[in-house]
Amino acid sequence: xxEIAPDKPGRITVRGLGVRRGETQALRGVDLDIVPGAMTALxxxxxxxxxxxxxxxARILRxxxxxxxxxxxxxxxxxxxxxxxxxxLLPQSPILPEGMRVRDLVAQGRHPHRGLVRHxxxxxxAAIDAAMAATDTVQFADRRLEALSGGQRQRCWxxxxxxxxxxxxxxxxxxxxxxxxxxxxxxxxxxxxxRKGRTILVVLxxxxxxxxxxxxIVMMRDGQIDAEGPPSEVLTAxxxxxxxxxxxxIIADPDTGRPVCLPRTAA
Amino acid sequence: xxIRALLPVAVLSVLLIGALAWHLGAxxxxxxxxxVISALLSGGESYDAAVIAGIRLPRALGAMLAGAxxxxxGALMQGATRNPLAExxxxxxxxxxxxxxxxxxxxxxxxxxxxxxxxxxxGALVGALMVWGLTTAAGGGAGMLTPVLAGAAVSAFxxxxxxxxxxxxxxxxxxxxxxxxxxxxxxxxxxxGMVAPWALAGLAAALLLAPKLTVxxxxxxxxxxxxxxxxxxxxxxLVAVVVLTASAVALAGPLAFVGLTVPHAARLTFGSDYTxxxxxxxxxxxxxxxxxxxxxxxxxxxxxxxxxxLTALVGAPVFVALLKVRG
Amino acid sequence: MTTIRTSAFxxxxxxxxxxxxxxLLAASTLVICxxxxxxxxxxxxxxxxxxxxxxxxxxxxxxxDLVAIEFRLPRALTALMAGGLLALSGALLQGTTLNPLADxxxxxxxQGAGLAVVALAVLLPNAPDAWSxxxxxxxxxxxxxxILAMTGARSGASTRFLLIGIGIAAFLTALTTAxxxxxxxxxxxxxxxxLAGSVRSAGWDExxxxxxxxxxxxxxxxxxxxxxxxxxxxxxLAASLGHIVSRARVLLLFGSVGLAAASVSVVGPIxxxxxxxxxxxxxLAPTGPGLHLAxxxxxxxxxxxxxDLAGRAAFGAIQxxxxxVTALVGAPCFALLMLRKHRxxxx
Numbered sequence: 013x014x015e016i017a018p019d020k021p022g023r024i025t026v027r028g029l030g031v032r033r034g035e036t037q038a039l040r041g042v043d044l045d046i047v048p049g050a051m052t053a054l055x056x057x058x059x060x061x062x063x064x065x066x067x068x069x070a071r072i073l074r075x076x077x078x079x080x081x082x083x084x085x086x087x088x089x090x091x092x093x094x095x096x097x098x099x100x101l102l103p104q105s106p107i108l109p110e111g112m113r114v115r116d117l118v119a120q121g122r123h124p125h126r127g128l129v130r131h132x133x134x135x136x137x138a139a140i141d142a143a144m145a146a147t148d149t150v151q152f153a154d155r156r157l158e159a160l161s162g163g164q165r166q167r168c169w170x171x172x173x174x175x176x177x178x179x180x181x182x183x184x185x186x187x188x189x190x191x192x193x194x195x196x197x198x199x200x201x202x203x204x205x206x207r208k209g210r211t212i213l214v215v216l217x218x219x220x221x222x223x224x225x226x227x228x229i230v231m232m233r234d235g236q237i238d239a240e241g242p243p244s245e246v247l248t249a250x251x252x253x254x255x256x257x258x259x260x261x262i263i264a265d266p267d268t269g270r271p272v273c274l275p276r277t278a279a
Numbered sequence: 280x281x282i283r284a285l286l287p288v289a290v291l292s293v294l295l296i297g298a299l300a301w302h303l304g305a306x307x308x309x310x311x312x313x314x315v316i317s318a319l320l321s322g323g324e325s326y327d328a329a330v331i332a333g334i335r336l337p338r339a340l341g342a343m344l345a346g347a348x349x350x351x352x353g354a355l356m357q358g359a360t361r362n363p364l365a366e367x368x369x370x371x372x373x374x375x376x377x378x379x380x381x382x383x384x385x386x387x388x389x390x391x392x393x394x395x396x397x398x399x400x401x402g403a404l405v406g407a408l409m410v411w412g413l414t415t416a417a418g419g420g421a422g423m424l425t426p427v428l429a430g431a432a433v434s435a436f437x438x439x440x441x442x443x444x445x446x447x448x449x450x451x452x453x454x455x456x457x458x459x460x461x462x463x464x465x466x467x468x469x470x471x472g473m474v475a476p477w478a479l480a481g482l483a484a485a486l487l488l489a490p491k492l493t494v495x496x497x498x499x500x501x502x503x504x505x506x507x508x509x510x511x512x513x514x515x516x517l518v519a520v521v522v523l524t525a526s527a528v529a530l531a532g533p534l535a536f537v538g539l540t541v542p543h544a545a546r547l548t549f550g551s552d553y554t555x556x557x558x559x560x561x562x563x564x565x566x567x568x569x570x571x572x573x574x575x576x577x578x579x580x581x582x583x584x585x586x587x588x589l590t591a592l593v594g595a596p597v598f599v600a601l602l603k604v605r606g
Numbered sequence: 607m608t609t610i611r612t613s614a615f616x617x618x619x620x621x622x623x624x625x626x627x628x629x630l631l632a633a634s635t636l637v638i639c640x641x642x643x644x645x646x647x648x649x650x651x652x653x654x655x656x657x658x659x660x661x662x663x664x665x666x667x668x669x670x671d672l673v674a675i676e677f678r679l680p681r682a683l684t685a686l687m688a689g690g691l692l693a694l695s696g697a698l699l700q701g702t703t704l705n706p707l708a709d710x711x712x713x714x715x716x717q718g719a720g721l722a723v724v725a726l727a728v729l730l731p732n733a734p735d736a737w738s739x740x741x742x743x744x745x746x747x748x749x750x751x752x753i754l755a756m757t758g759a760r761s762g763a764s765t766r767f768l769l770i771g772i773g774i775a776a777f778l779t780a781l782t783t784a785x786x787x788x789x790x791x792x793x794x795x796x797x798x799x800x801l802a803g804s805v806r807s808a809g810w811d812e813x814x815x816x817x818x819x820x821x822x823x824x825x826x827x828x829x830x831x832x833x834x835x836x837x838x839x840x841x842x843l844a845a846s847l848g849h850i851v852s853r854a855r856v857l858l859l860f861g862s863v864g865l866a867a868a869s870v871s872v873v874g875p876i877x878x879x880x881x882x883x884x885x886x887x888x889x890l891a892p893t894g895p896g897l898h899l900a901x902x903x904x905x906x907x908x909x910x911x912x913x914d915l916a917g918r919a920a921f922g923a924i925q926x927x928x929x930x931v932t933a934l935v936g937a938p939c940f941a942l943l944m945l946r947k948h949r950x951x952x953x
Contacts, residue, residue: 368780413944417947417948418948425948427768428772430772431772435712436938442801442802442930443802446802446926447924452798460783460786461780535777535779585784587783588780588784591776591777592781598777599770603756
């Protein structure tokens with residue numbers, strides 16, 4: 013019996029990517045296939061190039077060599093608008109716009125779908141409503157962004173990227189500076205979105221969050237991919253030693269069976 | 280003292296004497312060097328001697344004092360605030376001094392030249408305190424931007440008042456408009472003699488404060504740890520800056536950018552140790568304004584280019600370059 | 607929040623506006639009308655309120671007609687439009703630099719335009735009056751291009767943008783003051799008045815000139831709203847939303863400079879309106895970039911009109927230029943804004 017490949021949109025293909033940031037070579041020849049309709053976590057030490065990779069895919073940084081394809085189309089050939097219809101980005105610490113209402117913020121995500129003198133359409137309203145429902149932010153609609161807590165704000169930003177209505181979602185450390193319970197809430201939200209068919213690529217600092225929620229993990233070291241695969245295959249003691257210089261045991265979560273990384277702390 | 284330490288002193292002295300000789304000799308009526316020396320040493324009744332002693336010498340002395348004072352004021356401010364852009368012009372002192380002089384002459388009829396240094400000192404103090412207060416209240420002591428913004432706002436406010444007074448009183452404006460642009464033209468010996476003690480006292484104070492400023496450049500907490508009374512040094516510096524600025528304004532009007540240009544030029548060769556930087560700034564400031572004034576008098580003689588134009592033309596690129604380097 | 611929406615051609619053209627914004631726009635229109643009427647009737651030559659109204663309707667006495675329609679109306683209209691342009695310019699500048707303290711008169715754009723006009727008057731005393739507008743425009747533009755070239759178009763450079771601008775402004779002010787000393791005293795005094803920002807000599811020619819620029823400003827307002835609101839979210843996010851950030855920023859800055867220079871070329875450098883009007887507008891209606899621009903325009907128009915009126919009528923025989931009134935009122939407001947910004951950042 014022939015297995016039919018899932019024809020989901022949102023496939024990202026990276027070939028021979030090299031990026032230079034100032035004096036340093038941040039990425040050296042990265043090849044990577046991002047599986048569509050799943051959550052992929054990018055992990056690695058500080059300065060390993062994980063944020064650089066995400067920003068290059070998001071067209072914030074320009075590659076020196078190599079190319080990126082989205083669903084078979086070279087990214088560089090797409091207009092900014094067309095690219096913005098395919099993927100949305102949530103930067104690490106977005107600027108907090110003074111006095112902006114939550115619904116207005118979410119509405120910003122509709123920009124790539126709007127015309128020069130078409131400031132709204134019924135589809136816009138539907139997309140905004142759906143994005144706010146999915147992130148449970150409807151009750152904040154008329155509040156100002158700065159009046160919300162860190163976790164609530166983060167959900168609003170995610171709602172904005174959802175309103176952009178793209179098959180691909182890129183997030184740069186969306187859980188940093190949040191309480192642990194809020195971190196779990198945000199990751200759970202992203203996992204649900206992935207199950208509904210979005211391709212999610214997220215840079216994470218916290219290994220165990222990646223292990224608990226991501227479908228695939230990409231480990232980076234010195235601007236290159238070191239390992240790539242499901243958490244159970246990638247999160248192994250030797251790999252952690254190599255990539256993070258970390259002496260750790262891997263145990264299985266008794267509830268989910270997913271791997272949990274337990275650094276050795278005994279002196 | 281080693282040769283190494285004496286060399287800069289010698290170079291600066293030669294430059295200063297050269298600039299002075301050039302200033303005295305050159306101009307609409309050129310005077311040969313020998314006549315300059317004989318006029319200075321023995322006086323005399325000749326036309327040359329009259330030009331030198333009556334017109335050029337006071338002007339040269341005024342240029343030296345004003346240049347030295349503004350440069351020292353700028354260096355002091357940069358040291359006390361640790362802000363490379365600190366300068367009497369950008370930080371509101373010149374606008375305050377100008378307003379005080381214009382208001383006193385126009386509104387209260389206090390036109391006596393002997394009052395000008397006092398009035399300028401009062402105005403400069405008010406301007407400085409406004410900028411300082413606003414900067415502190417806005418919590419921007421550390422950054423470069425907040426004090427400059429405060430300076431711009433205060434200067435705009437004070438300048439608007441000055442303009443208002445000038446518009447109301449056209450005669451007063453006519454008397455003062457050359458002075459307001461920053462110019463040494465028409466400076467006479469009695470005025471120089473009156474301002475000189477103030478300027479010299481300010482310069483002496485600046486030199487005494489220099490070692491403390493070097494310690495202050497390590498940060499307030501380190502300075503406190505090293506036993507420097509930070510707050511008292513700041514207040515003393517403010518007094519010195521006000522006196523120096525007022526002397527310069529009384530001599531040459533509000534000259535922008537001198538306090539920025541000269542200390543930074545001095546920094547290039549003398550480093551940021553204020554015990555070396557301040558004397559160097561004082562000498563370079565005197566040379567700089569002598570040269571600027573000579574160029575202004577000779578370039579399109581018999582007409583003059585106002586000193587304020589020249590110092591602004593030189594100062595603005597320095598300002599931009601500073602931001603380029605630091606940004 | 608209730609909104610008013612209109613659309614045509616199957617949503618190909620669709621605009622929306624919060625109800626409160628529409629109400630505020632209507633209210634500011636009323637304030638403008640009231641200020642206009644006051645401008646027509648107040649002043650040294652007494653024209654009653656009724657006479658002014660009658661003059662507008664074309665049924666007044668010859669003298670009232672002359673004073674109100676030939677002298678005061680063009681002056682008031684010019685002040686109104688110049689203020690609106692400055693406010694719009696300031697709103698664009700604040701939006702692109704992400705710095706709430708940016709103002710065309712703070713960063714040297716107005717001073718560049720001013721220097722160009724003064725230099726023209728001193729160097730070419732016989733040049734026709736019509737040259738001064740393009741000269742001002744050129745002067746302002748050169749300053750803006752220079753600052754942009756020195757800082758680049760990224761938002762991170764906004765501190766340097768402001769600092770360089772302030773330095774340039776100080777430089778140009780020094781040059782302008784010095785150049786004034788070369789002119790004849792009468793010319794210098796007149797130039798001093800213009801440099802203080804005055805609509806005193808405005809006639810119907812100036813009104814026409816400002817009118818055309820205002821039409822252009824309306825187009826800029828419609829086109830600039832969306833890129834402006836995206837830039838508020840930061841460069842990265844704006845780029846991922848499909849905006850071409852550096853191009854948008856450069857175009858917005860040019861728009862801002864163009865509007866400021868056009869205004870300065872007619873009425874001289876009026877300070878702080880470009881700074882305060884956008885803030886006041888944000889206080890009145892905190893959201894929606896398009897509405898914010900429109901409200902900024904209205905507030906700027908009111909401010910300048912009121913400043914001209916106050917300078918003309920409040921001090922008896924002395925005519926204080928509108929620009930001095932705005933500077934004397936604006937500088938303390940600027941200081942308050944600095945304090946507020948600090949409180950916000952430290953909390």
